[in-house]
Amino acid sequence: MLGNDGEALPTAAKEIPPELQGLRMTKQRREVYSVLLHNRDHPTANEVFGRVQADMPSISLATVYNCLDALVDHGLINRVNFDREPSRFCVNLTPHVHFQDKKSGVIHDLSFKDGCQITDVLDLPNGTEVSELELTIRGFLPKGS
């Protein structure tokens, strides 16, 4: 149930095509996207910046912000907001909710059980169309998970 694997997405920078959903993947965008693919812990822009700098020391924070904006605008990643914290970025595009472990602070992606959708568990008027889903559950994971 807790999973960050996202089988359908490319997993390494070398697998990212030169253009994704109409967005030209510049070296910087590719690196930012790759960082998000490799560690799906919903990092902030500053955390992405720190990780990208390991391979690209000359990149600026402004460039990282621009790359993240371009990736969000083209629907390749989602910007997610938790409380009043800085925005975080999520590469998982399948419908999911977030679970924040209160002990570690780590944010996990939770997928729906097979065949279940958000409209099945909420008392919405008939015919309601859900266009966006942003739901965070907080709690404690069982020991050893």
Ligand SMILES: [Zn+2]
């Ligand atoms: Zn997520």
